[in-house]
Amino acid sequence: EPEVTQTPSHQVTQMGQEVILRCVPISNHLYFYWYRQILGQKVEFLVSFYNNEISEKSEIFDDQFSVERPDGSNFTLKIRSTKLEDSAMYFCARLTGFYGYTFGSGTRLTVV
Amino acid sequence: SQQGEEDPQALSIQEGENATMNCSYKTSINNLQWYRQNSGRGLVHLILIRSNEREKHSGRLRVTLDTSKKSSSLLITASRAADTASYFCATDRNTGGFKTIFGAGTRLFVKA
Numbered sequence: 001e002p003e004v005t006q007t008p009s010h011q012v013t014q015m016g017q018e019v020i021l022r023c024v025p026i027s028n029h030l031y032f033y034w035y036r037q038i039l040g041q042k043v044e045f046l047v048s049f050y051n052n053e054i055s056e057k058s059e060i061f062d063d064q065f066s067v068e069r070p071d072g073s074n075f076t077l078k079i080r081s082t083k084l085e086d087s088a089m090y091f092c093a094r095l096t097g098f099y100g101y102t103f104g105s106g107t108r109l110t111v112v
Numbered sequence: 113s114q115q116g117e118e119d120p121q122a123l124s125i126q127e128g129e130n131a132t133m134n135c136s137y138k139t140s141i142n143n144l145q146w147y148r149q150n151s152g153r154g155l156v157h158l159i160l161i162r163s164n165e166r167e168k169h170s171g172r173l174r175v176t177l178d179t180s181k182k183s184s185s186l187l188i189t190a191s192r193a194a195d196t197a198s199y200f201c202a203t204d205r206n207t208g209g210f211k212t213i214f215g216a217g218t219r220l221f222v223k224a
Contacts, residue, residue: 033212043155043200043214056211091154100145101212105154 006092006104013111016081021107023075023092031095032075034067035103036060036088043091049075082111118201118215126223131188133218135201136181144177145202145212146186155200158186193224 005024013019025032034046048055049067066078079086092104118135125131135144143162147155161168161177161184168175174187188195198217205211 035214042216043202045211045213048211089152093155096157100157100160102157103147103155108152 003096003102004092004094004104006090006107008107009105010108011110013082013109015084015111019079019082019109021077021079021090021092021109023077023104024073025075025092025094031055032069033093033095033101034077035091035093037091037106038085038088046077046090079109082109084111087111118199118218120218121216122219122221124221124223125191127191127193129191131191131195131220131222133186133199133201133220135184135186135215137184137201137203138182139203139205141179141203141205143204144175144184145204146173146175146184147200147202147214149198149200149217151197158199188220191220191222193222196220196222 007022011019030051032049035043036046037043044060045058047057047061047067052069064080069075075092077090087110089106089108091106093101096102118133123131141163143160145160146158148158149155159168159170159173159175161175163179166177172189175184177184184201186199198219200214200217202212202214
């Protein structure tokens, strides 16, 4: 059973639409992260989230992106108005022990 | 160049041979991790080596770290076709959220 579950596994959306990607860590942890990977490219850091606040974010994480943990369990990444270049795999991760990470299996977002 | 650069970009070997992948980085790190990614799937944590360690083993994996050269290597011994995947190194700096920076990866293909 995966420790970090992401839903949906694949989402297709029209350009300009809002999407919400969800991450459900089983254990109650404080540190969470979102990464994305454009097809064939490197895994890029988007944002880290600690104790229900953004801890750090990259230049990719602009005003179109937001994260929250609305019910203290699910961890969401919202893209307000998707662009074609947002098409990528999005990975949620949590900190595991000392400096290791457990990644979810990812959500493949396709913007058409 | 980016933190965490792997080489070679691609590697093709015969089953039973050893595979060596290298990673170089720019800044001081707390630790370095290696991940594996099967095509279109999530990231799987393989091994973590701390900055005060020089070598670490896990099954058929051997990781070395040379902080003076800011480089690491991942050796997979007696490779199998199932080892075919992309391998990424990732470095951690203590930025208050343990942001992990990934390299572009080495695509390993093991021929049966």
